[in-house]
Amino acid sequence: MAKSRNSLRLLSFLTHTSLRTVLLLLLSLTLSAAAKSPSVRVPIFGFHDIIDTTDADKQMTRRPPVSTDYQKRNLYHFLNYLVVNDYWFLSSQDLFVYFIQKSKPIPPEYRGRKPVMITFDDGYSGVHENVLPILKDLEYIYREKVKIVVFVNPAYMGVNIPEYVPHMSCEDLRYGFKNGFYDIQSHGYSHQNLARLNAQTLQLELEKGKSKLRECTRDLDRNQLVGAHIAYPFGALTRRVERYLPGYHLTGYLYDDIVSRPALLKNPFRISRIPVNLRTTPRELVNLAETATPARF
C-alpha cells in the first residue's frame, strides 16, 4: 500500500513538474518572441506629384495645383528633419524583410534608428524634377542617401499629354534607380481600380504592372526587386483581389491613415499609409512621424 502511495506521489510530482516545465518553457518562448518582435509602427507617407510654385516659368506650363500635390519647399523641410533626426529611410523590400517577414536581423548600422518610408504614387515627372534635387542636396550636406519609393504605372511611363501632368520616362526611372535614390514598384499597369476588374483583366494589370517595369530596369535589377511590391490605384482592395496578389507581389500598400490603425504590418497586403495633401504642413508631417514611431528599437 505504502509503496503504491509513494508511487502515486512520485507520479503526481513528476506530472506537476513536467507541467510546470512546459508552462515555464511556453512563457519563456512567448517572452523571447516578444523581445525579438518589438511592436514597431512604421510611418509610411503617401505623396503624389511635387510642385514648385516659386518657379514661375515652370508654373506657366503646368495645370493649377490639385489637393494631392505637395510643395517642394515643404518636402525639403520634412526630409531634412528626418535626416537630421537619424531616421532610417526604408525601401519596400526593407519593410518586408525586417518588419513583416522578419527573416533577417536588422543590420547593425540601422539598429536604434527610427524607420520611415516616403512613397510617391503615379510616377509624375514632378518627382524627378523636384524631389531628386532634394535627395542629392541632402546626400551632399549630410552624406546620407535618402531612398524614396515610387509606385509607377508602366503604361504611362514617359507619357506627356498637353495640359496634363507629365510622367517620368524609363530613362528618368533608370537614373534614379542606378544612383540609389528610387525604389521602383508597381501601381498596376494602367491605374485601373483593381476591385472592379474581371479576373482576366485583373491578372493582366498585375502581371504587366510588374513585367514592364522590369523590362525597363532589366540590366540594373539583379535581385529582381523592381515591381515586387504594389500600391493599389485609388487604394482600392477587396478580398477577391487579395487572393490574386501573392502570385505577383510580396506586399501591397493602401492609401489610408496609419495612426488610427495599430494593426499595421499584420497583413502584408494591407499596409497602411499616411495620405499627404497640399494643406499638410511640414510640422504636421513631423508630428505624424514622431507619434507613429513611439519607441526606438
Ligand SMILES: [Zn+2]
Ligand atoms: Zn494613383
